[in-house]
Amino acid sequence: MALLRMRAPQGANATEIEKKIKRGNALRQGSAWRGFLGSRWFLVLLLVVVLMSGGAMWIYLSLDSEVTETLVSRGELVSPHPRIYSVPCSEDYNNHKRYPGCTPQKCGRAVTDSIVTREEAETLKRLAERGLALAGSEGGASILDLHSGALSMGKQFVNIYRYFGEQIGEVFTEEDFQLYKDVRVRIQAVIAETFGLDPALMYLTKPTFFSRINSTIAQTQHDEYWHPHIDKVTYGSFDYTSLLYLSDYGSDFSGGRFIFMDPNGNRTVEPRAGRVSFFSSGTENLHRVEKVSWGTRFAITVSFTCDPAHAIADPAMP
Numbered sequence: 001m002a003l004l005r006m007r008a009p010q011g012a013n014a015t016e017i018e019k020k021i022k023r024g025n026a027l028r029q030g031s032a033w034r035g036f037l038g039s040r041w042f043l044v045l046l047l048v049v050v051l052m053s054g055g056a057m058w059i060y061l062s063l064d065s066e067v068t069e070t071l072v073s074r075g076e077l078v079s080p081h082p083r084i085y086s087v088p089c090s091e092d093y094n095n096h097k098r099y100p101g102c103t104p105q106k107c108g109r110a111v112t113d114s115i116v117t118r119e120e121a122e123t124l125k126r127l128a129e130r131g132l133a134l135a136g137s138e139g140g141a142s143i144l145d146l147h148s149g150a151l152s153m154g155k156q157f158v159n160i161y162r163y164f165g166e167q168i169g170e171v172f173t174e175e176d177f178q179l180y181k182d183v184r185v186r187i188q189a190v191i192a193e194t195f196g197l198d199p200a201l202m203y204l205t206k207p208t209f210f211s212r213i214n215s216t217i218a219q220t221q222h223d224e225y226w227h228p229h230i231d232k233v234t235y236g237s238f239d240y241t242s243l244l245y246l247s248d249y250g251s252d253f254s255g256g257r258f259i260f261m262d263p264n265g266n267r268t269v270e271p272r273a274g275r276v277s278f279f280s281s282g283t284e285n286l287h288r289v290e291k292v293s294w295g296t297r298f299a300i301t302v303s304f305t306c307d308p309a310h311a312i313a314d315p316a317m318p
């Protein structure tokens with residue numbers, strides 16, 4: 001009977017009794033929560049939640065991490081022979097006319113510190129500094145293309161030879177252009193040797209440019225240097241890309257590492273003044289540049305085509 005009365009209170013007091021029961025239950029629940037919040041179990045639960053979210057964050061960050069393997073670090077000196085990493089060629093080259101003695105049959109990437117001295121890199125960096133001091137991008141990435149004359153200015157480009165006219169003779173010397181050519185010839189020779197090509201069947205192609213990157217916020221798409229890309233797709237004529245670094249990762253700037261984005265992870269080359277990194281330009285070498293976090297990074301992109309129709313002359317004083 002008692003049970004019956006508790007389940008179904010009858011009469012005038014019934015609603016009052018139900019309310020009391022509900023209030024009592026609510027109070028008991030409230031004090032149970034307060035008890036739990038102050039208990040050791042709550043601390044354990046909190047710890048588990050913190051550890052799990054920390055773990056999730058770590059997994060997220062490491063999935064997004066810039067680097068899984070460093071191919072060549074800033075401190076190493078790769079000399080006298082290039083360090084070579086072979087990768088299978090992509091199908092890209094099948095979609096273009098093939099040029100025997102030049103079209104990649106072996107693909108890969110390589111790094112050498114022995115064909116451009118640090119003094120030569122310094123001279124080229126000063127040349128870039130002088131040229132870029134004429135203008136420069138408002139965002140973090142400026143280029144100077146001595147062949148076409150393109151120079152970043154604010155949010156666009158100008159032609160230095162037209163814009164500055166005679167004044168250019170006070171900024172660059174014949175020796176500067178000669179050094180560019182000497183270095184280009186050496187790079188061409190090492191690429192030919194590494195990939196088993198005839199250097200006479202490779203041609204400098206455009207664009208070929210000095211780049212200056214710092215951590216200033218991008219103002220236009222041209223400043224967004226960090227996007228993954230395939231040079232053969234982006235630039236069309238490229239078959240072999242080379243990058244000559246003019247400043248040092250870690251001391252002149254941070255971030256700014258070159259990253260090959262392979263299907264099984266990222267592989268990076270750390271810039272070092274005088275270091276030449278070169279690779280076949282197809283999909284097998286999808287890459288990007290890590291964002292520069294401080295300092296200024298200088299480099300030159302010097303690229304080669306197998307198609308004589310896309311050949312350009314070495315930059316020269318107008």
Ligand SMILES: O=C(O)CCC(=O)C(=O)O
Pocket residue numbers: 211231243257258287288289299301
């Ligand atoms: O400066 C670099 O390290 C890479 C530049 C690049 O990817 C390019 O010019 O296509």
Ligand SMILES: [Fe+2]
Pocket residue numbers: 229230231287
């Ligand atoms: Fe590139």
